[in-house]
Amino acid sequence: MDHQASVQARKIALRDRLVTDRRRRPLVEVPEDAEAIAEHLLACEPVRRAATVATYVSIGKEPGTGPLIERLHALGRRIILPVVLPDLDLDWAPYTGAEDLVAARGLLEPSAPRLGVDGIATADVVLTPGLAVDRTGMRMGRGGGCYDRALARVPVGTFVCVLLYDGEVLDAVPADDHDRRVTAVVTPRGVRSLTAPA
Numbered sequence: 001m002d003h004q005a006s007v008q009a010r011k012i013a014l015r016d017r018l019v020t021d022r023r024r025r026p027l028v029e030v031p032e033d034a035e036a037i038a039e040h041l042l043a044c045e046p047v048r049r050a051a052t053v054a055t056y057v058s059i060g061k062e063p064g065t066g067p068l069i070e071r072l073h074a075l076g077r078r079i080i081l082p083v084v085l086p087d088l089d090l091d092w093a094p095y096t097g098a099e100d101l102v103a104a105r106g107l108l109e110p111s112a113p114r115l116g117v118d119g120i121a122t123a124d125v126v127l128t129p130g131l132a133v134d135r136t137g138m139r140m141g142r143g144g145g146c147y148d149r150a151l152a153r154v155p156v157g158t159f160v161c162v163l164l165y166d167g168e169v170l171d172a173v174p175a176d177d178h179d180r181r182v183t184a185v186v187t188p189r190g191v192r193s194l195t196a197p198a
Contacts, residue, residue: 034064046159054123092119137181137194
């Protein structure tokens with residue numbers, strides 16, 4: 001098995017385990033964890049200073065973003081959310097309130113006018129979904145590549161944080177050359193900086 005095939009096989013196995021673990025999470029814990037994540041992020045200096053936050057609307061048993069989005073909105077922050085394009089790239093549009101979200105491909109997306117794929121570059125803080133991250137910031141998503149493409153447009157030095165559960169911060173995750181690192185992770189226990197190898 002060549003290196004590329006080996007990486008793919010390890011990603012598939014790890015994704016399967018992580019998705020199964022999420023499915024087994026008690027539903028009652030999801031809103032509690034979402035509140036804890038919101039508290040930690042709202043106390044985090046880069047988020048406190050941010051004028052524009054790029055985030056997403058969580059679904060199912062993903063670490064919840066609802067409380068965070070509502071509090072940022074109440075604070076008058078500009079929030080931009082992804083709109084999945086047919087080629088699985090991400091466009092962006094401003095969040096104008098929960099009543100303006102529309103169902104699309106199993107997700108909730110904003111109905112406001114779109115900003116284009118480079119809209120993410122206007123964010124002071126980028127909050128991403130994921131299934132795991134390692135201590136160097138290598139993030140593993142669901143395999144569509146949406147966020148790897150989007151994160152390639154984020155200016156260097158931007159606070160990029162993945163939202164996970166406590167058991168999803170690993171020593172290492174399998175990675176391809178196109179996979180993008182994040183600078184931090186937030187779990188119900190708190191925010192932690194991640195450092196890419198020199």
